Amino acid sequence: MENQETTKDRLIEAAGREFAEKGFDQARIRTICERAGANLAAVNYHFGDKERLYREVLLEAYRRRSSVVLPSLGDATAAEKLRAFIRFFFNQVVALKEEDSWQTRMMAREVSDPTSALDEVIRDWVRPRFEMLKSIMREIRPEADDRRLNALCFSVVGQCLMYRLARTVTGRLIGPEGDGLLDDDYLADHVATFTLAALGLGPPFGRDAGETPDV
Numbered sequence: 001m002e003n004q005e006t007t008k009d010r011l012i013e014a015a016g017r018e019f020a021e022k023g024f025d026q027a028r029i030r031t032i033c034e035r036a037g038a039n040l041a042a043v044n045y046h047f048g049d050k051e052r053l054y055r056e057v058l059l060e061a062y063r064r065r066s067s068v069v070l071p072s073l074g075d076a077t078a079a080e081k082l083r084a085f086i087r088f089f090f091n092q093v094v095a096l097k098e099e100d101s102w103q104t105r106m107m108a109r110e111v112s113d114p115t116s117a118l119d120e121v122i123r124d125w126v127r128p129r130f131e132m133l134k135s136i137m138r139e140i141r142p143e144a145d146d147r148r149l150n151a152l153c154f155s156v157v158g159q160c161l162m163y164r165l166a167r168t169v170t171g172r173l174i175g176p177e178g179d180g181l182l183d184d185d186y187l188a189d190h191v192a193t194f195t196l197a198a199l200g201l202g203p204p205f206g207r208d209a210g211e212t213p214d215v
Helices: 004-026 029-036 041-046 049-063 080-093 102-112 118-140 146-165 167-181 185-197
Strands: none
Touching: 004 029, 004 041, 004 049, 004 080, 004 102, 029 041, 029 049, 041 049, 049 102, 049 118, 080 118, 080 146, 102 118, 118 146, 146 167, 146 185
């Protein structure tokens, strides 16, 4: 008799592909079971219903994409912490070189067309990382009120996410060759250097690259 965990794992993989392709409303349990090589009763047995299956698959997507851990920063300066966080964010969320997996596509669908599961995702995965960034910003700008800290954090996140969410546009604007030069390491360093310059923790942007500033 087949191990029940094996059936459950196959259902998660099959459901992930189905939900990523069609979204929650258009996805069909029958198709998921056919893809998983399981009978229709298996979803009810392992998950209860379609909504709970979706929730479990979405959380699994975040678990897999959140395997990158922010390194221990010890006695690092605030600037070093921010640079490390931005690199961590690129590796975890943007990952331009990563295969366009069902996890990535399902997460993007959930953000653009949210279900009730999004609250759990924010609580367990998004908020802890946002609070981590906010604590770094608070160290950099201790005088800032909560509104300013939130805006500073969203400015960093917005720069990073642009490279994920606007890929179909940016690739057409600068062509495949130019797009290929903007790898994760380069972009993480660019966003970090740009942000630190804006926060007064680095030289005017471009100065450290040997560029001559405008007079």
